[in-house]
Amino acid sequence: MTNLEELWTTTNGIETHGGQFGAKYCFPVLSELFIKSCPKLNVKPYFPPSLVTLSFQESNEQLLCPGSSSDLYLPLVEESSSSSSMHSAVSHLRVLNLTEMTTSSSSWEFLQFHTELVTLSIDSCGDLTQLPETIRSLTSLENLCINRCSNLAMMPEWLGELRLLRSLSVYTTPMIDSLPQSTEHLKSITMLQISGWRNMKQLPDVIQHLFSLELLNLANCSALTVLPEWIGQLSALRRIWIQHCSALECLPQSIQRLTALRELKISWCRGLYRRYKRGLGPDWHLISHIPDVRIDGRLE
Numbered sequence: 487m488t489n490l491e492e493l494w495t496t497t498n499g500i501e502t503h504g505g506q507f508g509a510k511y512c513f514p515v516l517s518e519l520f521i522k523s524c525p526k527l528n529v530k531p532y533f534p535p536s537l538v539t540l541s542f543q544e545s546n547e548q549l550l551c552p553g554s555s556s557d558l559y560l561p562l563v564e565e566s567s568s569s570s571s572m573h574s575a576v577s578h579l580r581v582l583n584l585t586e587m588t589t590s591s592s593s594w595e596f597l598q599f600h601t602e603l604v605t606l607s608i609d610s611c612g613d614l615t616q617l618p619e620t621i622r623s624l625t626s627l628e629n630l631c632i633n634r635c636s637n638l639a640m641m642p643e644w645l646g647e648l649r650l651l652r653s654l655s656v657y658t659t660p661m662i663d664s665l666p667q668s669t670e671h672l673k674s675i676t677m678l679q680i681s682g683w684r685n686m687k688q689l690p691d692v693i694q695h696l697f698s699l700e701l702l703n704l705a706n707c708s709a710l711t712v713l714p715e716w717i718g719q720l721s722a723l724r725r726i727w728i729q730h731c732s733a734l735e736c737l738p739q740s741i742q743r744l745t746a747l748r749e750l751k752i753s754w755c756r757g758l759y760r761r762y763k764r765g766l767g768p769d770w771h772l773i774s775h776i777p778d779v780r781i782d783g784r785l786e
Contacts, residue, residue, distance in 0.1 A: 488592040491526045497535050508573040511536070518565050521545050533579075541583035558783065578602065585609040594618035605629040622647050628674075640664075642773035658682035658706075670695035676722075681705040689714055698722055712736070718743040725749040736761055742772055755783035 497510045511534050518539040521527065527545060579600050579707045584607065597603075597620035601714025604626060608614070614635045621627075622644040628651060632638065646668025652675055656662060669692045676698055680686070687709045694697070694716040700723060704710065706754040709735045717723075724747060728734065735757035741747070750773055752758050759781055761769045775780055 488522050488523055488525060491528065493527060495529060501571040514529045522697050527623070529629050535578050537579055539581040539583075539638050540579055542587060542761065543585040545587065564604055581605040583607045583609070584611065587707075589643060594620055596625045597621055600624065602626050607631040607633070608635060609633040611635050612637055615640050616640070624648065625650065627651060629653040631655040631657075632659060633761070635659055636661070638662060641666055641669075643668050645669060648672065649674065651675055653677040653679075655679040656681070656683075663687075665692050667688040667692055670691070672696065674698060676700040677703075679703040679705075680707065683707050684709060686710055688712060689717075690724050691716075694719055696720065701725045701727070707731050709731060713738050715740045717741065720744070721746060723747055725751075727751045728753075728755055730754045731758075734758055736769065737772065741770065742775065749778040750776045751778075751780045753780075 495512055497512065513534055514536060516534050516672055519533070520541040520543075521539055522543040522545065524545050533540065551569055554591075580603060582600065582605070586609070587657075587758060588757070601623065603624050603665050605626065606621065606629070607625060608617075608631070610633065612635065615637050616639065617632070619642070622642075625648070627648050628655070630648070630651060632655070634657065636659070638659050641656070641662060641664075643666045645666050649671065651672050654672070654675060654677070657679070658681060660682060666737075669690070678693065678696065678699055678701070680703070682705070686707050688711070689704075689738075691714075694714070697720065699720050702717075702720075702723060702725070704727070706729070708731070710731050713734070713736075715738045715750055717732075717738050721744070723744050724751070726747065728751070730753075732755065734755055737758070752762065760781075762773055762781055763766045764770060764779065764781065
C-alpha cells in the first residue's frame with residue numbers, strides 16, 4: 487500500500503445538540519494497529535484512544551511527528567449520549583514498536599504525549615545517533631528494547647530517570663560499549679540483555695548495583711574477556727545466558743555464591759565449554775550446584 491495517503495479514524499463532523507460538531511470513531515474498539523511500507527500515509531485526525539499497541543515499519547516520517555497527534559483532545563459523539571465529551575487520542579497507548587523509520591532523533595517529539603507507554607521498541611533505525619530525549623518523559627516505561635541501530639553511539643545519562651524500567655535490551659549496537667552511571671538508579675530492573683557490543687571488553691561496573699536483576703543475557707560480545715567477581719553480589723540472579731562470546735575463557739569464582747541461580751546456558755563459547763563441561767571440565771565444580779546447566783559443545 488505504498489500509494490496510500492490518508493487514513494481517517496473518525497467520521498466527518500456531525501452537528502450535535504447545542505450547535506457543536508463532533509465525530510464518531512470508525513474503529514471504536516481497535517486495540518492494535520500495524521502500519522508497514524506506507525511512505526505517504528497520514529492518519530487523520532488522530533489515532534483512536536482505544537489503541538493499546540501501535541507498530542510502524544518503513545512508514546512515513548510524519549506519522550512520528552506531533553501533527554499526526556496534534557488534535558489530542560477532540561469532541562466525540564457518544565453512542566449513548568447526545569452530549570460530546572473530550573477523549574485523548576494517545577493516552578491509552580501501552581506498546582509502541584518502531585522499525586526502519588528514517589528520521590532523526592529531533593523528529594520524535596510525539597513521544598512526550600505517550601505518558602502511559604509501558605513498552606517501547608526501536609529497531610533498525612540507522613539514522614539515530616542518540617536516543618530521542620523525549621523518551622525520558624516516559625515515566626511509566628517498563629520495557630525498553632533497542633535493536634540494530636548501528637549509528638547509536640551511547641546510552642544517555644538520563645536513562646536512570648526511567649525508574650519503573652524492568653527490562654532493558656540493547657542488541658546489535660556495535661558503537662556502544664558501556665552503560666551510563668545513572669543506570670544504578672534502576673532499582674526495579676529484572677532483565678538486562680546485551681548483544682552485539684563488539685567493543686565491550688568488560689561488563690560496565692554500574693551493573694553491580696542492579697540488585698533486583700534476575701536475568702543477565704550476554705550475546706555476540708566478541709571482545710569480552712572476563713566476567714567480574716562482583717557478579718556474586720547480584721543475589722537475585724536466577725538466569726545467566728551467554729552466547730557467542732568467543733574471547734571469554736572463564737566464569738568468576740563468585741558464581742558459587744549465587745544461591746538463587748537456577749539456570750546457566752552457555753553456547754558457542756569455546757573456552758567456557760572446555761572449562762565447564764559437565765563432569766569433565768576442570769571447573770565444573772564451580773557451577774555444579776546450579777539446577778539447570780546447559781553448555782552447548784558446538785564451537786565457532
